[in-house]
Structures are given as C-alpha cells and as structure tokens.
Amino acid sequence: MAKYLLLKHYRGSPEAVNDVPMDQWTPEEIEDHVQFMRDFATRLKGTGEYVDGQALSPEGTFVRYDGEGRPPVTDGPFAETKDLIAGWMVIDVDTYERALALAGELSAAPGAGGKPIHEWLEVRPFLSAPPTVTE
Amino acid sequence: MLDELLLREMTPAVIGVLVHRGVDFTTAEDAVQEALIQAALTWPERQPADPKGWMVTVAWRKFLDTHRSEASRREREQRVAVEPPPGPTETADDTLALFFLCAHPSLTPASAVALTLRAVGGLTTRQIAQAYLVPEETMAQRISRAKRTVGDVRFEEPGDPATVRRVLYLVFNEGYTGDVDMAAEAIRLARQLASMTDDEEASGLLALMLLHHARRPARTRRDGSLVPLAEQDRSRWNTSLIAEGVAVLQTALGRDRLGEFQAQAAIAALHADARRAEETDWVQIVSWYDELLRLTESPIVQLNRAIAIGEADGAVAGLAALATVDPGLPRHTAASAYLHEKAGDLLTAARLYADAAWSAPNLAERHHLTRQAARVSQALRG
Numbered sequence A: 001m002a003k004y005l006l007l008k009h010y011r012g013s014p015e016a017v018n019d020v021p022m023d024q025w026t027p028e029e030i031e032d033h034v035q036f037m038r039d040f041a042t043r044l045k046g047t048g049e050y051v052d053g054q055a056l057s058p059e060g061t062f063v064r065y066d067g068e069g070r071p072p073v074t075d076g077p078f079a080e081t082k083d084l085i086a087g088w089m090v091i092d093v094d095t096y097e098r099a100l101a102l103a104g105e106l107s108a109a110p111g112a113g114g115k116p117i118h119e120w121l122e123v124r125p126f127l128s129a130p131p132t133v134t135e
Numbered sequence B: 001m002l003d004e005l006l007l008r009e010m011t012p013a014v015i016g017v018l019v020h021r022g023v024d025f026t027t028a029e030d031a032v033q034e035a036l037i038q039a040a041l042t043w044p045e046r047q048p049a050d051p052k053g054w055m056v057t058v059a060w061r062k063f064l065d066t067h068r069s070e071a072s073r074r075e076r077e078q079r080v081a082v083e084p085p086p087g088p089t090e091t092a093d094d095t096l097a098l099f100f101l102c103a104h105p106s107l108t109p110a111s112a113v114a115l116t117l118r119a120v121g122g123l124t125t126r127q128i129a130q131a132y133l134v135p136e137e138t139m140a141q142r143i144s145r146a147k148r149t150v151g152d153v154r155f156e157e158p159g160d161p162a163t164v165r166r167v168l169y170l171v172f173n174e175g176y177t178g179d180v181d182m183a184a185e186a187i188r189l190a191r192q193l194a195s196m197t198d199d200e201e202a203s204g205l206l207a208l209m210l211l212h213h214a215r216r217p218a219r220t221r222r223d224g225s226l227v228p229l230a231e232q233d234r235s236r237w238n239t240s241l242i243a244e245g246v247a248v249l250q251t252a253l254g255r256d257r258l259g260e261f262q263a264q265a266a267i268a269a270l271h272a273d274a275r276r277a278e279e280t281d282w283v284q285i286v287s288w289y290d291e292l293l294r295l296t297e298s299p300i301v302q303l304n305r306a307i308a309i310g311e312a313d314g315a316v317a318g319l320a321a322l323a324t325v326d327p328g329l330p331r332h333t334a335a336s337a338y339l340h341e342k343a344g345d346l347l348t349a350a351r352l353y354a355d356a357a358w359s360a361p362n363l364a365e366r367h368h369l370t371r372q373a374a375r376v377s378q379a380l381r382g
Helices: A027-046 A096-107 B004-020 B025-042 B051-076 B094-102 B111-121 B125-131 B136-149 B163-174 B182-196 B200-213 B239-255 B260-273 B282-296 B299-314 B315-322 B332-342 B348-357 B364-379
Strands: A001-012 A050-055 A062-064 A074-075 A086-091 A122-125
Touching: A001 A096, A001 B094, A001 B315, A027 A050, A027 A096, A027 B136, A050 A062, A050 A122, A062 B051, A074 B239, A074 B348, A086 A096, B004 B094, B025 B051, B025 B111, B051 B364, B094 B111, B094 B163, B094 B182, B111 B163, B111 B182, B111 B282, B125 B136, B163 B182, B163 B200, B182 B200, B200 B239, B200 B260, B200 B299, B239 B260, B260 B282, B299 B315, B299 B332, B315 B332, B332 B348, B332 B364
Parallel strands: none
Antiparallel strands: A001 A086, A001 A122, A050 A086, A062 A074
16 A cells, blocks of 8 residues: 555646636536545545645745744745645555556546536645564 | 554454454444554543453343344344353464455455554544545545455455455555654554464565654655655664564575565665664675566566666766656656766756656655756756
C-alpha cells in the first residue's frame, strides 16, 4: 500500500476542458458537483482507501521569522502567485495505477452544463517509512 | 496489567472454537474482536483465572447477542440455541487454517495484511489503523471487505504457505510503528507459521526477520536518521537474535530445498558474522546473490548483486555489473553514486548522490543521500 495526494488547484494547473468558473454554474450544477465529491469520498471509505480530504480557502498569508523577540512578518496574499492549491484528497491504495485511475474519476466531477470538468489533478506519492530489509 | 500478548496469542484458537460450533468465519471473527475489546477494558481490573475460557464465553455471548437481534428482526418466533452445541471445540490446525484464509489469493496484499493482523494477530482495528496511518473507519471497511471476499471460502480449505509468507514479510518490512511493534508482531507470527508447517521457506523467512531485527538498535540514530550497514556499531547488534536466526537458517538449509527467503537470510547471516564491516565475506555474498537471482530473476536482486560485486571485486567491476541493470529502478542512482565514489570519480558521485536524494522513496533515505552529496561536494572543494 502506498499513500498518494490528489491535489486540486485554483490556479497553476493546465486549463481544464470544461473550464467555466464555478460562480457561473447553475445552483443545481453546483449541488451536483458537491454531491459527486461527497459520493466519491464515501465510496473510497467503503473500499478502505480513504485517508483524508480537505478544501482550502483561496485567501492565504505568507509568514516568516523576523528575528529574536520580534513578531513574525506577514505579507500577501499575492494575486500574482502562480500556484494556488484548492484542496486535496489523500488515498491509500495498492498500486500507482489505482491512484491514477481514481484521480481520473475525480477529474470527471460534473461542472457547467452537467458535463465533466476534465480538470487537471496532481498526483503526488508520499515519502514512506524506510523498509527494514535493504540489502 | 493487561496481558495483551496472551490475549493476542489466543485469538485464532478462540475464533476456531466458534467456527467449530457452526458459526461462520466472518461472524466468529467479529464476535472475538468484540470480546478482545471487552477484555482490554475489564482485564486490567481483574484478569480471569481461565483467560481462554473467559474469551470463549464472552465471544460466544457476543455472537448470540448479534445473532438474536438479527434473528428477531427477521423472524421473531425462530428460536436460537442458547447453549453451545456439543462437539469438537478446537483443533491444533485452526491457527494454520486462519493463516491460509487471511492470506487467500483472492485478497489484495493490503487486505490480507489487515485481516491477518486482526484475525491471526489479535490486534484491534484501531491498532492496525494506527500502524498504517489511516483512519480507523477506513481500516474497518478494508477488513470487512476482505472478510466478504473470503466469505465463501471453506475454513479448512488447504492454502498456500507462499501467500502467508508474503503477507508476513510485508508486515515486517513495511510496517510503521504505532502502538504495536509491527516487526515484533511479524516475528511472532512467522515463528508460529514455522512451527506449524514443514516448510523450509517459512524457517528462511523467520531467520531473515530475526537477523534483520537484531540490527535494529544500530540501524537508526536517536534523531531517527539511518545508519548504513557499514557504519553501524556492531556491538549493539542483538547477539541472541543473531544466534537464533543462524540456527533456524542452518536447519532449513540442511534440508537442501533452497528458496528465496533462505538465500536472503544467508546474506543477512554473512553480514551478521562479520565483526567489522571490513571483515565481510563479500565473495560468498555475491554467490548467494547469484543463487537468489536464479530463484527470483528480480531486478532488485541484480542491483544489490552489483553493489556486492563492487565490494568483492572492486568498484569498476561493480559499475560494469550495474550497467546491465535497469536504470529506472529505485535506488539505482544511489548505487551508482556509491560505486563512482568508490572508483574515485567524486564529481560524478556528488551529482548522482544529489539526484538520488531528489528521487528517494522515503525521508530517511533522502536525508542520508543529501548528506552524502554534501560530504562529497565538500571533499571536492578541498
């Protein structure tokens, strides 16, 4: 088993096939999309492959250390930042092929006109624990 | 104190008792799991005088409770026997039958691992979920799906020891450590398997585990970073585990039916035999890799063999052997970096170590390789 992160971007991924901003969908289309995501997670819980799923607000702040005894410096949000993560799902599956297949299904979530969005999702393997037997 | 090991050890036998009373495996396993959870709650207060009798009674009661409520939902008038029917209670083969069932070829490796740890290992779903870093609900579903998959398999159906060995090897090699030490658990189960079967490879697997487990105290620094075999403080190796592993291996090898686990254990035994890294008998290790390659034709074995040749016959010979190995293999770049450094080509070695760190499959190896890259780069700068 190996864990993979399925990463969804607000910005920074190649353009989706059905690339209509969500605020221009009908309320029913939004409802169908949300239901699809919920059903997908429920199904993966049922197959014993679900680990975690979260959505992120697009508003974020950059923070850094500013020296001993000083409060951290904050900056942003930067509208021009290229990459903006929207959310993720973590899965625990038997093979890399299975991870790709599931990402493909997730990318078919319905969007405008009830048609699949075909959005690009990023699949990233987790770094695992080192195996015991190496030689 | 709760004697958790005692509880775990009796788990397969208690499932066996219920199965012999006519309960199907899926239901029996659930009932025993509930009894385990109840024992964990009540035994710390007062451990029963007859722990196994207690487990059988409680598991049986759990089964009746479930059965009653289900039955009453279906047909209220149908009576369920309250007293256990007479007949055989358990046989020595129950545990082996459970091993086979839980490693049934119809299961995926991850399902077989989870089911084995629960039904044979007597771990709770929560403990297994912690060990594999997934939510308890996910692990519960994985286990119940696995049970559905083997639902129609006859309990006594003869199985294949090879599938059980693979499952136990996975538990040993890829288990994280949460509440329960998965390596120790794998050794406990492998010991059981080896004692129940007339199978040299089960002994080979047990020996392999013991020999690797013996090095564990020297394998990581306090901060969790990896110590490569050549740099390990060998005085910290567990000599009694090594002695046991060597003895188990010698008995198995004496029967002259070599298999991959015996060959791997033989390599581990040769490492264990060297008091200092420089005393390692690499020539013999290469010949065991030759055997292993003949048995498995595995590209990973080819890779490890190339490294061993580098030690036995020099870096140039090692690099020549490595040239015939698929460069896409994990750790190929790391092996190449090591052999280039050994051959004196520091410039290439530094670059390859950095590349290898970038593509390392786990954090501990990445840190190790990054340090190697930094060390060689520093040497280059003089």
